[in-house]
Amino acid sequence: MASTAPTISLKGVTKSYGTGPLAVDNLDLVMPARSFTCLLGPSGCGKTTTLRMIAGLENLTDGTITIGDRIVDSVPDGVFVPPEKRGMGLVFQNYALWPHLTVRANVEFGLRIRKVAAAERRKVVDDALATMQIGWAADRYPSQLSGGQQQRVSLARMLAVKPEVLLLDEPLSNLDARLRLEMRAELKRLHEETGHTVVFVTHDQLEAMTMATHVAVMKDGVLQQLAAPLEVYHRPANTFVAEFVGSPPMNLIDTTTAIGAQACAYLRPAGDVATVGVRPEHVRVVTGPAPDDAFTFDATVKAVLPTGSSWTVSVLTGDTEIYLVSTEPVAARGGETLRCAVAAGSLHTFGKDGARLAGDNAMETEWAR
């Protein structure tokens, strides 16, 4: 389906709430047409603020926002387009359904504003409710629904007016695990089908990885990295991204520790490495002879934590604690010694400022098993 969904670009966008540090600091962000961009970051990092600024609900302290070829916010040029004229859909973090209207009337509201005929309205509303599997609640009031049901109504309300830009603020946070999975798939299908430009806020990195075409990682109002999900995972721009994306998080080992120094010596990197990183699933327990192109070390088992499909093991080498994830059973008990190996290509290196070092050899090559 051909879509006219626009590119969204933010340039030097800054937001100050008056006191405290900047909520969003000099943000440059381009979300290509028809992309599905996740704003990812810890609580309070400015994701909601960014989203609200794109929607026009929050004023900028500085910067410019362009939707397609239309400038909707520009502090330097004194331009401001109000939210109701931006033609975007937004799902609020707390749903913001209208308590005095039924579910049907909630979803219908935008269509009434657009003066859509009654018969057409009915059909669109029914479709939207059906998509969100909430048609049975059409005549209820929001207060009679659970949080997850309200969230789906909120999604239906946004979809009913067919906006070209969808802004979603943690729209799946209140669903149970199964429904969340279904809704993820549904949203992804919807995006692929209609080709909306979607901006999706979440602090759940798994959600970002599974749904997004682009991930923007933020911290304290500052953009850390904007890239495709796999890129963010395999080439984290700095230690913050490396640690934030992935679960359990990447092992970050200071090069002042014994094991860190060994790893560094093994790599013989060009730059001044302060931290070496390795994802838990890239640390392998070896029983036979060590592979050639791998960094190997011995470690003492601290605890084994089976999760059902995999085994997370916490090991100690010197004073450094390292996590590894194995898809095969680990029979070791606490106190036993394990031999661990990491493929050379799976080691990440970071400089003093935490930034990923240029020219390091940590590629996303999966280690041949």
Added chain:
Amino acid sequence: MTRTLRGTEVDPPPEKPPARTGRGARLRYRLGVARREPTLFLGIGLVLVLLYLVIAPLVSIISDGFAVHFGDDFKAGQPVGALTGYYLWRVFRSPVSTELFWQPLVNTLIVAVGVTAVALVLGGFAAFLLTRTDVKGRKALANALVVPYMLPSWTFALAWLALFKNGRSGGQVGLLQAWGVNTPDWLAYGAVPIVICLGLHYFPFVLLLFGNALRRLDAQLEDSARILGASRGTVLRRITLPLMLPSLSSSTLLVFGRILGTFGTPYILGLPVDFNLLSTSLFSAVRSGQQGVTAVLATVIVMIGVAMVLFDARLVRQTRRFVTVGAKGAMERTIALGRWAGLAATGAWTLFALSVVVPVATLALTTVTITPGVFSADNFTLAFWTAEHLPGAPGFPHGVLRGTELWSAAWNSVRIVGMAALICGLAGLLIGYVVVRADRSPIAKVLRQVSFLPYLVPGIAFAAAFLSLFAVQRGPIPALYGSIALLVVTLAVTHLPYSSRSGISAMTQLGREPEEAAQMAGARWLTRIRRVVVPIQRGPLITGIVLPFVSGIKELSIVIMLTTGGTQLLTTLSINLVDYAYAQMANAVILIIAVLSFTITYLTQRLTRTSLASGLGG
């Protein structure tokens, strides 16, 4: 421990937004936003109107006290309009100052202390009984004991006269005198009856404030002290009382502040023995046309009123630092009364009888008896209600329900108070809207505070200030004295603090998202207000209209100065009848007001499922 806690509480130092874009451009952007978003303009407009309606009258009346008025030029020895200390001298130092100011000041203090004490004892007793004991019928009691507050404050005074009046002033004597018991002047008039009557009117106020605080007080705090081995008495003295201090001081100071501005009771019970309070002294000054003296007296009352509220705010702020009010831990913890149960219940119901049943029944009785105290069939009559012609009653020669006086006063009351209440309710909601929408912007802060300002000024002083401002034409605003508009505006402004408070809390609770969601759906401002904000806030809006209406319909202190022959209200009609010494008919009008006020309150509570006494008992 505290150190680390404090350390995390402190906001990081404000960072200047980067100045990449120039000031001019940023201003232009903000204007662009403001043009699309009426909130800012609405806020500025509201602030300006409110500032004018609150500050201008005060400035006007204060400056009135320092300029020679027409007719005083000879006495002051200065030309009309000159800057003068004459009125200050007259009020504070002249031979008449005792009568004008000092004696009323002393009387006011005596009455205020007395009333506060009575209200605290009665209200504290009732609050304790209702929140902390297993007294029977708590719910019914809670509802019953707030009724006195719904009656016009001077109902008690009229009932008192009907019981205790002696032959000193004109008209019929009271029941006791009629039965041959001589009531001395000190019992019939002056400080004693005023204190008792106002005490009975204001104790529900203490009950509500104090009761709510007691209920929120975390019983676990008391329990932990008990577990640590403290005796019941020690817990009361060392834990409960200190924690209750803020609400104690609040109720004390607020009751105290109310006494400053109350008019009806001291007028009815004080006048026969020349017992003046500041409020009645102010009223005489207004009625005798002494503008300068009026101004000085009103200014003093305002200053005392402001001092009270500020003192209270300071006290509360100081205490709040160590007061923990637990909402969750506050479990029902009631003391079993055991063998005291009967006595406690009797006490509480006696209080209800004394503060509601006795006064209302007495008044009702007087309206149907010709000679007080005689219970023979030929002494009962409905003439004072319905007679076509009452012989020997010049000025009001028929029953209250006949003729046009009552009906036009009632229509005026409903119309004027209704308009004021409507303005109040809508303004309250709008103020809440702006405060929430413009959250954290200076305009929200200013609006919040300005709408609270009238609260600082005792009603009667406010009325004097409005009179001073609007008695003559000022700029485009014509002289409003005697007009309905003046009454409406004054009533609206004086009741605004309550409406804006409830509007702000209702809007804060709702937050801005529902409106923003409508905005995202493409709705313009008016559509959003009409289709989303107002419908959602219908309940608070109705409450915000009804509460000022009920309080306005029994308002006397404010309107007494502003009404003229053409704008008689129910309350002023009743006072006029008192002036004529037509006790029966004055009482009849009061009963009508009481029934009206009670019915509307009751209906609203029914409709909105709220209750003044909610949560106090059961």
